[in-house]
Amino acid sequence: MDKRTCLxxxxxxxxxxxxxxxxxxxxxxxxxITDEHLAVRKACGVFDxxxxxxxxxxxxxxxxxxxxIFTNDVTTIQPGQILYGMMLHETGGTIxxxxxxxxxxxxxxxxxxxxxxxxxxxxxxxxAEKYDVKAENQSEYYGQVAVQGPDTERxxxxxxxLACKELTFYTFKKIEVGGEVIIISRTGYTGEDGFEIYxxxxxxxxxxxxxxxxxxVKPCGLGCRDTLRFEVGLPLYGDELTDxxxxxxxxxxxxxxxxxxxxxxxxxxxxxxxxxxTRKIVGIELEGKAIPRHGYEVVVGDEVVGHVTTGYNSIMxxxxxxxxxxxxxxxxxxxxxxxxxHRKLHNGIVTKKRFYQKSYKK
Amino acid sequence: xxxxxEGLYYAESHEYVRVDGEYGYVGITDYAQNQLGNVVxxxxxxxxxxxxxxxxxxxxxxxxxxSDLISPVSGTVVEINEALEDEPELVNQDAFENWIMKVxxxxxxxxxxxxxxxxxxxxxx
Numbered sequence: 001m002d003k004r005t006c007l008x009x010x011x012x013x014x015x016x017x018x019x020x021x022x023x024x025x026x027x028x029x030x031x032x033i034t035d036e037h038l039a040v041r042k043a044c045g046v047f048d049x050x051x052x053x054x055x056x057x058x059x060x061x062x063x064x065x066x067x068x069i070f071t072n073d074v075t076t077i078q079p080g081q082i083l084y085g086m087m088l089h090e091t092g093g094t095i096x097x098x099x100x101x102x103x104x105x106x107x108x109x110x111x112x113x114x115x116x117x118x119x120x121x122x123x124x125x126x127x128a129e130k131y132d133v134k135a136e137n138q139s140e141y142y143g144q145v146a147v148q149g150p151d152t153e154r155x156x157x158x159x160x161x162l163a164c165k166e167l168t169f170y171t172f173k174k175i176e177v178g179g180e181v182i183i184i185s186r187t188g189y190t191g192e193d194g195f196e197i198y199x200x201x202x203x204x205x206x207x208x209x210x211x212x213x214x215x216x217v218k219p220c221g222l223g224c225r226d227t228l229r230f231e232v233g234l235p236l237y238g239d240e241l242t243d244x245x246x247x248x249x250x251x252x253x254x255x256x257x258x259x260x261x262x263x264x265x266x267x268x269x270x271x272x273x274x275x276x277x278t279r280k281i282v283g284i285e286l287e288g289k290a291i292p293r294h295g296y297e298v299v300v301g302d303e304v305v306g307h308v309t310t311g312y313n314s315i316m317x318x319x320x321x322x323x324x325x326x327x328x329x330x331x332x333x334x335x336x337x338x339x340x341x342h343r344k345l346h347n348g349i350v351t352k353k354r355f356y357q358k359s360y361k362k
Numbered sequence: 363x364x365x366x367x368e369g370l371y372y373a374e375s376h377e378y379v380r381v382d383g384e385y386g387y388v389g390i391t392d393y394a395q396n397q398l399g400n401v402v403x404x405x406x407x408x409x410x411x412x413x414x415x416x417x418x419x420x421x422x423x424x425x426x427x428x429s430d431l432i433s434p435v436s437g438t439v440v441e442i443n444e445a446l447e448d449e450p451e452l453v454n455q456d457a458f459e460n461w462i463m464k465v466x467x468x469x470x471x472x473x474x475x476x477x478x479x480x481x482x483x484x485x486x487x
Contacts, residue, residue: 032400033425223426289403289447291423312425313402342405342421342428 005050006143006201007208014219022114024051027221036224037315040190044149045220046211049196050204053117054142055110055124059133062106069127069264070100071247073257079104082170082185085255087120088265092246092272096120097237099187101172109183113237127264143204147211148194148220148228150359156184156195159214160207164195169362177203189225191232191358230310230323233283233353239294239309240281240323248272249325250281251353280331281309283353285321289313290341292322292348297340298330305330308339316356320346323353364393364486367458371473372482373434378458379465381473386435387461389443390422393486395457399424404446404453405431407463411439415472420462422453435472437465 002025011018016027027048029036039045057066066074072085079102087095096116101109112120121137128135147156156164162175162184172185182199197207211217226236235241240250247256248269256269286292292311297304311322322339330337331350338345370378376394379386395401405421405428413419413433420431441464445452452460477485 028426029399034400034402227425289450290405291403291428293428315425 003051005048006204007048007050010205010208011048016219016221019222021222022051023117024114026051027219028223029221030219033221033223033227034315036218036220037227039218040149040192040220040224040228041316042150043218044147044151044155044216045218045224046208047146047148047220047222047225048144048208049146050143051114052144053112053114053120053137053139054198055112055121056136056138057108057110057124057128057133058106058136059131060106061132062108065128065131065133066100066108066110067260067263068131069124070098071256071263071265071269072100073260074100074102074108077102080171080173082172082187084170086241086247086252087123088246088263088269089243090265090268092248092265092268093243094237094241094245094247094250095123095243097235097241097247097252101183101185115238141200142198143201144196144198145204145207145211146188146190146194146196147217148188148190149192151216152192152194153361155211155214155216156197159210159216160197162197167195169360186361189234190228191234191356191360192228193359193361226310227312227315230312231314231316231356232358233323233355235281236310245281245325246272249277249279277328279306279325279327281323281325281353282331283321283351283355284308284324284337284339284348285319285351285355286339286346286348288346289320290344290346291320292324292339292341292346296322298324298326299338299340299345300330300336305337311339314355319355321351321355326350364391364396365458366392366479366483366486368479370458370479371434371476372479373432373476374485375432377432377434379434379473379476380458380461381467381470384467384470385440386437386465386467386473388419388434388463388465389461390431390453390457391482391486392457394422395454398422398429401450401453404450404462406442406446407439409439409442413437413439413463413465415475422450431462433465434476435465435467435469437468439463440466
């Protein structure tokens with residue numbers, strides 16, 4: 001039985017089409033994926049992302065512990081800053097990708113994927129036994145909305161009354177509102193400017209209602225969340241990162257700081273880097289409009305050389321494009337490849353994974 | 363309320379065939395296009411392909427998903443609706459006007475296995 005977020009009744013009220021995602025019953029679209037996608041690219045959209053998990057790590061050794069479980073280097077940021085990175089198995093495979101919010105050297109807020117909450121929290125808790133830290137799963141407490149698009153800053157300030165102008169990309173602050181402390185960060189998963197807001201269920205329900213009542217914000221489902229993140233080359237755990245795939249193979253090596261003293265999986269990743277990869281996630285652009293989808297074969301000659309991880313007809317460019325995991329011999333830019341779509345092979349070429357430019361406000 | 367047209371034959375998988383002499387025009391129903399949402403790609407067979415009743419002959423795709431097209435009739439493809447290559451959304455605008463393939467029927471009596479408008483309307487409720 002799937003869980004429901006604190007905004008479930010709102011989705012039903014809006015007539016959303018609901019699907020199962022990461023153990024939650026979530027809206028995939030309210031009206032149409034393309035319309036919702038365009039709203040975020042051109043104006044403002046709001047997503048229910050209350051399914052995401054939150055883990056608070058506190059204690060004297062919090063920093064040393066986060067350095068141990070996280071691939072990026074949190075000693076390089078100040079309180080109020082955020083880093084993206086991964087938690088890895090010893091094999092270098094990815095347990096999850098996550099955001100780490102540094103509140104203080106002894107207090108970190110981790111935001112993890114819905115589908116991985118149980119797995120992550122079990123692993124974090126077991127690793128935490130060796131440290132003077134407390135790791136608390138706060139996923140049930142927090143609701144979360146992502147407000148995304150070029151008009152977001154003005155709308156969050158005027159409609160929600162949250163002062164957010166001074167927040168730069170990947171920073172956050174806590175604000176006291178009506179007796180509770182909410183968290184707002186300049187982050188997102190769409191390639192557009194925007195904010196993510198964490199608060200109690202009551203606060204998030206109220207924020208949702210205000211945003212929709214303003215008439216300036218379109219409710220957006222997970223369908224366009226996926227087309228938006230894909231178009232700017234952002235990975236989705238389960239597609240471009242898995243227990244079996246390392247960040248290096250996903251082209252995310254920049255988030256693994258091998259100059260750190262240690263982190264779980266560091267040796268495996270360092271070995272991959274030294275010995276060279278055998279496969280890699282690439283972008284592929286196809287001729288024609290046929291749509292490559294997750295699992296479809298990438299073919300060179302008679303040989304299957306990889307599989308599509310995510311693919312769409314890009315809403316902004318109209319081109320059929322995909323990310324795919326391919327043998328390293330075919331990972332170079334401009335390599336001609338084919339993708340088997342239904343019964344036919346379609347010609348394509350290896351490209352960068354970014355099919356549309358991000359427009360973050362830095 | 364989905365539109366259903368008298369005189370066509372309907373399959374449970376929501377394709378229709380409009381019979382014109384020895385030919386059949388095959389497409390998806392108004393109900394199907396409505397369920398699918400905006401069509402962004404139609405994967406069509408090629409002229410001279412053989413198709414068989416009950417077998418996949420192509421796909422209609424929305425942004426998120428591909429749905430197989432199942433042929434309601436057997437025969438040989440003599441024409442495809444090339445307008446759908448550039449404007450797949452025509453299927454949403456009028457699914458009955460914008461057929462997908464024209465088939466030379468190898469067994470015209472086959473359509474008797476399909477539903478008439480009244481029977482099809484009943485399963486769309």
